[in-house]
Amino acid sequence: MTEVDLDHHRSGDAVTAELRADVVAGLTAAQKWLPPKWFYDADGSELFEKITQLPEYYPTRSEREVLAAHAGDVAKLTEAHTLVELGSGSSEKTRLLLDALTGHGTLEAFVPLDVSESALAEAAEAISKDYPGLAVRGVVGDFTQHLGLIPGGRPRVVAFLGGTIGNFLPAERAAFLHSVREVLDEGEWLLLGTDLVKDVRILERAYDDAAGVTAEFDKNVLRVLNARLGANFDLDEFEHVAHWDAGNEWIEMRLRARRELTVEIPGADLTVTFAAGEHIRTEISAKFRPSGVEAELAAAGFALEHWWTDSQQRFGVSLAKSVRG
Numbered sequence: 001m002t003e004v005d006l007d008h009h010r011s012g013d014a015v016t017a018e019l020r021a022d023v024v025a026g027l028t029a030a031q032k033w034l035p036p037k038w039f040y041d042a043d044g045s046e047l048f049e050k051i052t053q054l055p056e057y058y059p060t061r062s063e064r065e066v067l068a069a070h071a072g073d074v075a076k077l078t079e080a081h082t083l084v085e086l087g088s089g090s091s092e093k094t095r096l097l098l099d100a101l102t103g104h105g106t107l108e109a110f111v112p113l114d115v116s117e118s119a120l121a122e123a124a125e126a127i128s129k130d131y132p133g134l135a136v137r138g139v140v141g142d143f144t145q146h147l148g149l150i151p152g153g154r155p156r157v158v159a160f161l162g163g164t165i166g167n168f169l170p171a172e173r174a175a176f177l178h179s180v181r182e183v184l185d186e187g188e189w190l191l192l193g194t195d196l197v198k199d200v201r202i203l204e205r206a207y208d209d210a211a212g213v214t215a216e217f218d219k220n221v222l223r224v225l226n227a228r229l230g231a232n233f234d235l236d237e238f239e240h241v242a243h244w245d246a247g248n249e250w251i252e253m254r255l256r257a258r259r260e261l262t263v264e265i266p267g268a269d270l271t272v273t274f275a276a277g278e279h280i281r282t283e284i285s286a287k288f289r290p291s292g293v294e295a296e297l298a299a300a301g302f303a304l305e306h307w308w309t310d311s312q313q314r315f316g317v318s319l320a321k322s323v324r325g
């Protein structure tokens with residue numbers, strides 16, 4: 001397989017320290033929580049790829065439909081020399097963009113960034129093999145911390161797809177969009193995927209599939225804590241819950257304790273007790289309205305240039321240009 005360059009900005013010790021800090025903060029809170037980025041070890045990345053293929057999980061198909069229809073427009077409008085993909089995963093949908101940008105004749109480099117080294121290396125190697133002549137440089141890092149270290153020539157288009165922007169709380173989302181704007185020059189681009197508000201039954205099925213794959217993915221965060229911090233979570237003692245918060249217009253994924261439990265986490269020097277029925281919130285997935293997306297982009301220093309949706313109006317993809325502050 002073709003070798004590609006990987007820039008490492010997450011050492012094992014630093015990752016463990018970050019995990020420890022998140023676990024202490026989240027599991028000692030009045031309402032327990034854990035950040036969703038800890039789903040994504042090698043097993044978690046594989047489980048998420050399975051989720052994207054489930055019949056209930058429409059976002060991946062809907063976004064792919066939009067990109068298939070409009071990747072050529074993205075190429076013509078941006079004339080990007082570098083495509084940066086944040087949270088790249090398998091980079092499957094990105095091939096639509098790569099095809100359009102290489103076909104347009106401007107693309108020189110592809111820079112995928114992901115926290116999962118295994119998923120990143122596999123995707124980057126496959127793309128390097130399939131796109132000869134394209135410089136591929138993977139970045140093992142956290143897109144909330146390492147945006148300023150992304151290589152690549154101008155103009156750039158940063159792709160943040162899959163609706164992952166919805167995993168941030170509103171204040172975090174605003175800070176993240178500002179951080180993207182800060183690393184871009186005026187006139188560079190952000191391509192953003194946002195899942196849209198829709199029928200609650202469609203949403204809840206998408207996050208609690210009949211085959212139980214999402215439940216296994218949700219529990220994978222406990223496997224990570226067991227493996228990295230020596231915790232003794234019994235996964236069978238927790239059940240997956242997908243809850244629609246109508247006030248905030250987001251889905252919450254939670255793990256609910258089936259009975260009273262005490263869990264030891266030696267690597268965080270922590271003992272955690274759970275009441276029967278107590279939850280750990282493991283993810284929010286905010287759903288958006290077009291006017292809200294435009295307003296949030298504008299607040300961060302982006303002008304919305306194009307807004308596209310799939311045929312069922314389930315998922316929105318926006319192309320925004322960085323403007324003078």
